[in-house]
Amino acid sequence: MENFLKNKLTMSILMTPNMANFSGNVHGGEILKALDHVAYALAARYSGKNVVTLSVDRVIFKNPMHIGTLVTFLASVNYVGRTSMEIGIKVIAEDIKNHTVTHTNSCFFTMVAVDENGRPTPVETFVPQSIDEKRRWENAKIRRQYLLKENPI
Numbered sequence: 391m392e393n394f395l396k397n398k399l400t401m402s403i404l405m406t407p408n409m410a411n412f413s414g415n416v417h418g419g420e421i422l423k424a425l426d427h428v429a430y431a432l433a434a435r436y437s438g439k440n441v442v443t444l445s446v447d448r449v450i451f452k453n454p455m456h457i458g459t460l461v462t463f464l465a466s467v468n469y470v471g472r473t474s475m476e477i478g479i480k481v482i483a484e485d486i487k488n489h490t491v492t493h494t495n496s497c498f499f500t501m502v503a504v505d506e507n508g509r510p511t512p513v514e515t516f517v518p519q520s521i522d523e524k525r526r527w528e529n530a531k532i533r534r535q536y537l538l539k540e541n542p543i
């Protein structure tokens with residue numbers, strides 16, 4: 391198997407006619423489902439464990455997305471706690487015929503590693519190295535504090 395970074399993942403999906411809403415554009419639920427798949431895949435890849443979605447932060451559909459668009463999800467592990475991981479996902483929409491690319495939005499999933507009983511289980515620590523990794527780590531810590539304050543355990 392080729393080498394890959396276990397703290398990053400890229401996935402592309404072509405928006406096909408079966409993904410349309412009643413306006414003929416892409417159904418928002420299709421994007422939400424794909425985001426959850428990406429967050430699951432990266433958190434499971436990073437931790438080597440089963441993971442569940444605890445929270446989703448900021449999904450905004452500012453513009454309709456057209457059928458035929460190639461959507462790419464660029465995901466990274468931003469923060470790792472004892473059992474939780476924040477996965478950041480940048481969404482890029484490409485008009486494959488006109489060769490135009492738009493950054494449609496970025497959002498953040500908190501995923502928790504769970505054992506066979508569905509209880510949280512520890513994950514490997516992550517030490518941010520690059521400038522980008524350090525910036526994402528600090529921003530994720532702020533979001534985590536906010537999430538905990540708004541939704542106390």
Ligand SMILES: CC(C)(COP(=O)(O)OP(=O)(O)OC[C@H]1O[C@@H](n2cnc3c(N)ncnc32)[C@H](O)[C@@H]1OP(=O)(O)O)[C@@H](O)C(=O)NCCC(=O)NCCS
Binds near residue numbers: 443470541
């Ligand atoms: C995710 C889940 C296993 C966590 O269980 P829990 O009893 O809250 O576990 P803990 O209190 O030990 O918390 C586990 C981690 O989640 C974090 N967490 C829990 N509640 C939180 C909250 N309200 N805000 C922010 N973080 C929270 C904790 O900080 C901890 O992270 P850490 O270990 O990195 O410090 C449980 O909430 C669950 O099963 N949720 C349903 C998941 C699911 O089915 N998702 C799909 C929905 S359709």
